[in-house]
Amino acid sequence: MENGELEKLLIKAYTQADYSGDVFGEFEAYVNPNEITLAYEMEYDSSQASGTTNSRMEFKKVKPGDMSLSFFIDGTGANGVKIDVQQRVEAFQTITGYNGDIHRPNYLIVAWGTLQVKRCILKSASIAYKLFKPSGEPLRAVISATFTDNSDDETRVALAQDESPDLTHARIFAAGDNLPMMCYQIYGSPHYYLDVAEANGLDNFRNIAPGTRILFPPLEK
Structure with missing residues (x-):
């Protein structure tokens, strides 16, 4: 105005x-x-829980x-x-x-x-x-x-800026990124990279093209 x-x-x-x-x-x-x-x-x-009042x-x-x-x-x-x-x-x-x-x-x-x-x-x-x-x-x-x-x-979800690992996140893979590090940022551990690769149909997690949209689903720890 x-x-x-x-x-x-x-x-x-x-x-x-x-x-x-x-x-x-x-x-x-x-x-x-x-x-x-x-x-x-x-x-x-x-x-x-059984036997409780609250x-x-x-x-x-x-x-x-x-x-x-x-x-x-x-x-x-x-x-x-x-x-x-x-x-x-x-x-x-x-x-x-x-x-x-x-x-x-x-x-x-x-x-x-x-x-x-x-x-x-x-x-x-x-x-x-x-x-x-x-x-x-x-x-x-x-x-x-x-x-x-x-x-x-x-x-x-984006507006709420949710970062909890029990929510599905979407990230755009950029040059210099690697899947284990992205898993560490979201789940608190790099060891879920194979689960994420499978969820996204990635045959080679070491060769992800920049610009690829990757979903990080809720995973049981």
């Missing part, structure tokens, strides 16, 4: 799960939200997070922009809702200033009409929407 210019909340829709291809459409909020709620949930497995909570994963926001659509012209409220509501529904061409809701990017959820989908939405003309035409509406993180597992 430069020279005090208003940064408007923008929702972009895609039809491809990997967010490739052309943008299906965009929705721009003329009046930005005054509150955004980010929610996330941890998932645990509870295990309890359960042990074993961490499993961080579930995809939610982002909830509400914003106004004002058709009175009070903010200097005269808009058709119902038309803007329908535009929001078209961008975020069900797309018959792909038989599911669109894949979304919701961005506003430094707060950005690069990959998400609409979880729920409600529209409250607040003001009407005598003819019944709406002049104001409030859209309340909740979006759920739609990042793929590999992206989510």
Whole structure:
């Protein structure tokens, strides 16, 4: 944002799960939200030994997070922009809702200033009409929407910077790397290089071409 210019909340829709291809459409909020709620949930497995009263909570994963926001659509012209409220509501529904061409809701990017959820989908939405003309035409509406993180597992793990050996890791083999040393960095021991080589179908672990993507799966020690 430069020279005090208003940064408007923008929702972009895609039809491809990997967010490739052309943008299906965009929705721009003329009046930005005054509150955004980010929610996330941890998932645990509870295990309890025989004869005990307390359960042990074993961490499993961080579930995809939610982002909830509400914003106004004002058709009175009070903010200097005269808009058709119902038309803007329908535009929001078209961008975020069900797309018959792909038989599911669109894949979304919701961005506003430094707060950005690069990959998400609409979880729920409600529209409250607040003001009407005598003819019944709406002049104001409030859209309340909740979006759920739609990042793929590999992206989510990368963002979380997980380094635990009980998670699958992906590394790009670079010049000067060697498999035993990479195993030491991930598993704490170089002795798992044959297991990793087998998991990746590598016939010669001493002759890995730079740029090769190698998966380091969870291994029992």
